[in-house]
Amino acid sequence: LPLTYAIDHAEAIRRAEEKVAMPWAISIQPESPLLYMPFWEWQLSFMKNELKNLRIIPVEEKFVYNENLKKSARIVNMCFSSDEYRKIRMTYYDAGEGCQVFNSLWYPDSKFNLPVLGIDLLAFNRKKHLAVVDFQPLHDQEDMHELLFEHMLAPVKNLYPSLKGKMSAKFYDETKFFSKEMLFARFESESVVNDELADAFQKYVQMHVQLVRDCPEKVSVQAKHDVLARHAAYDTYSADRDPAVGLFATMFGKEWADEFVHDFLFSLSGKLVEASADPSDGITATSQMNTQNSMPISAR
Secondary structure (H helix, E strand, C coil): CHHHHHHHHHHHHHHHHHHCCCCCCCCCCCCCCCCCHHHHHHHHHHHHHHCCCCEECCCCHHHHEEEECCCCEEEEEEEEECCCEEEEEEEEEECHHHEEEEEEEEEECCCCCCCEEEEEEEEECCCEEEEEEEEECCCCCHHHCCCCCHHHHHHHHCCCHHHECCCCCCCCCCCCCCCCCCEEEEECCCHHHHHHHHHHHHHHHHHHHHHHHHCCCCCCHHHHHHHHHHHHHHHHHHHHHCCHHHHHHHHHCHHHHHHHHHHHHCCCCCEEEEECCCHHHCEEEEEEECCCCCCCEEEC
């Protein structure tokens, strides 16, 4: 039975990839490179090989794939879970030379009080590039997490001079949900992608998975509830500030963009998290929205 179970999940992943023809071989504008597709391919291969019981999380059909042929743009999304991670989402946006984006977010399972892994790689007109890779903390103080992690990242970050930039405060407060060892870069030369970014990205992904593996599991319902509440706070903060909303609205319409941000990218944004008094009932995030954008937590 366990072998059959594993084979079924592997087949489901294969079919999900096949459905959207991923990985894409050529851009929607054939003369343009799919700059970050190797990142998608490496990450998915790594997940298949390293994570336990990797499985597909169904994505609403309208979010799986969308395109605007007039403006030569398309987007594809996949979502996974494993024994280690509650949710890993992956997005690739291809608008030819105009824009290439690979975005991914890894939420550890709620039994792990650890930072989420955020990845956001963008390129505009093959001239302007933006890269962010970070262990994004759930708490304001690092020692409020189950394990310390910034000391692991610092020596790796120091290997890549081009990735030691400082984030602008235009959209985000770098002291909230960002670590001191975030990889951040704005650059013009595509050579940075292969010379530094690819290797640094892989190292951060590998270290995050190892951090989760090393972390003691929280078994109480309250502890898991507290972690999930911080995931919801992170999602709400991010959904309210994500600068990509404007791009998606321009390409795919405002209604789709708003739903995409709140229902896929940051699916716990604005939601209440409930912890059951009965451990067998587990933890759920309700669909009730909080109109004040605060994050009240209720326990049954």
